[in-house]
Amino acid sequence: MNGVGVLRRWPGAVLGRRARLRWVHLVLGGALLMPYFLLTQVFVGVAADGANVLSSLPLTLAAYASALPLAAVTGLFGLVRPMSVTAVRAMSGVPGDLLADGPARSWGARWRASAWWTLHLGVGAVISGMTLAATPMAVVLILLPFSAALRARPVATGWFGSAAAPWVAPLLGAGLLGLVVLCSAAAGALLARLAPGLLGPTAADRLAAAEERAADLAVRNRLARELHDAVGHALSAVTLQAGAARRVLDRDPEFVREALAAIEDTTRRTVGELDAVLGLLRDGDPARADAAPAPTLAADLDGLLSRTRAGGTAITCRQDPGPVGHWGQLPAIASREAYRIVQEGLSNALRHGLGPVDLLIRVHTPDGHRELEITMTNPPAQHPPGREGGQPRRTGGRGLRGAAERAALLGGRIDAGPHGSRWRLRAVLPLGAAPGPFPSAAPGPFPGAAFPGAGR
Structure with missing residues (x-):
């Protein structure tokens, strides 16, 4: 045969x-x-x-x-x-x-x-x-x-x-x-x-191909983090705002109008971010991923806090730019990743109905190197008896993992877990060596010695 x-x-x-x-x-x-x-x-x-x-x-x-x-x-x-x-x-x-x-x-x-x-x-x-x-x-x-x-x-x-x-x-x-x-x-x-x-x-060709695949995977992971953070926070905020507006619909029309305006602003911004990320995925051009528009700590923090407070969550925010004088002087990538980390922390608080939230954002210089520190504390989540031994879970889901990846990309770190009687999320992002004598704090909405932004 x-x-x-x-x-x-x-x-x-x-x-x-x-x-x-x-x-x-x-x-x-x-x-x-x-x-x-x-x-x-x-x-x-x-x-x-x-x-x-x-x-x-x-x-x-x-x-x-x-x-x-x-x-x-x-x-x-x-x-x-x-x-x-x-x-x-x-x-x-x-x-x-x-x-x-x-x-x-x-x-x-x-x-x-x-x-x-x-x-x-x-x-x-x-x-x-x-x-x-x-x-x-x-x-x-x-x-x-x-x-x-x-x-x-x-x-x-x-x-x-x-x-x-x-x-x-x-x-x-x-x-x-x-x-x-x-x-x-x-x-x-x-x-x-x-x-x-x-x-x-050859071995060099295989290594180059592996590096290219790793770069593509890193870009896709970043886009996935952007989608998770933007859409997840928007859904949590909109749900909380809509629920708060429904509860006071008859007795506080002014609050309802503020909540509806916040819902409109949140969804509009999120649709814009979603369209940008989906456009990058459709084009399949990794080189454009870093050029995608993204909110930053300097330009968008106030809006993020306002939209979150519109849902009834009490947020006390203290900000100290310290040596940089103003958040606009932060490196662009650090400002962008810091905004997403704050957004993820607020999303977790909204998702679990935790409040009030205390937020501290400051730049300090331990050992002559500048660091951006973000500390957020809130009451711990209540778990059903027997879950994880009755103790609050010490690790987060995709959101906290994504925040940890963001910090790691900049050489920083994130710690999340119980801290005394509260839950604490703390992120430290290095900003490099201090450039000689620090400039004096520039006048404006973020003076170095003041802590504006205390909310309801």
Whole structure:
């Protein structure tokens, strides 16, 4: 049965679509060798006292052999590998995951690509030569018994002078065509087998691909954190605001109007952030992720506190920019991540109905290095008896993990857990070394010695 299967597959392997594409690939290699061959043909002809290289087989072979080192040198260029890989994937039937992507990154990869380039052009030139020379000859031999003009040629009379000899010519012609086909199929299969070794990914390529995947994953994780923080906080705030408005609908219309305005503002801002993040996901451009608009501590903290208080949660906020003088002087990424950490802490308090909330945001300089410290305390959540031994849980869900990832990206840390009789979330974000004498606190809404923002 195995022998029968091989016989059934043999015609396809020699004459099938893949074999034909590999033949085209080889002919393309032969065509690419022609510029090198024409150049070496001139030098070989000069060295042979002006002899016609094409009229002498030894001189033709000498020009061919001299062209291969030139091809090998040009094969060292980095762009040769991606061009070769594209051709192999399209015409040789080699799985794409076995081949490297992008230019060669090391000299080892360049040498392997050069070896492939030389092999492809050298073998392709031989197959092209056989195709161009043997195919017309085979056609002549097949037609010889049926054409008196062909039999009258001197070559035909010399080789096939007897009456029966011309009828042997078609067999020789068919054999010659078969030889060309078999050589082409064998050469194509050989190159396809060697391609993964010569054009496959190196250790540097695999490392670069792993780094690229890690970068993409980091971007997606950041976008996931943005979605979680923005949408999660908005839903918690809107739910709390709507519930508070419903409870006082009849006796405090002014509070209801404030709550509805806060709901409108919260949803409008969240839809904008959601649209920006979804746009990045649709575009699939990681480079634009850091350019996505995001709220910051400097520009959006007051609005965040106002919207949260509109739901009835009492928030006491103390702010001390300290050496930076104003929150606007914070590094942009620190201001952005600090806002999200505050937002997540408030979301947890809203989600569990915890209040009042005490929030302290300050910049101080332990050991001469500036740090942004965010401390938020609130009453602990009440858990059903028996849950985690009756003790408040010491770890958060996705939100606190995301906040911890944000802090870790800046070299900071987050601690969350019981602190005395209250629950405390404390984040420390490094801001770098203090730049000499600190500027005096700039006048404005955030003076260094004052603590505005105490809420209801």
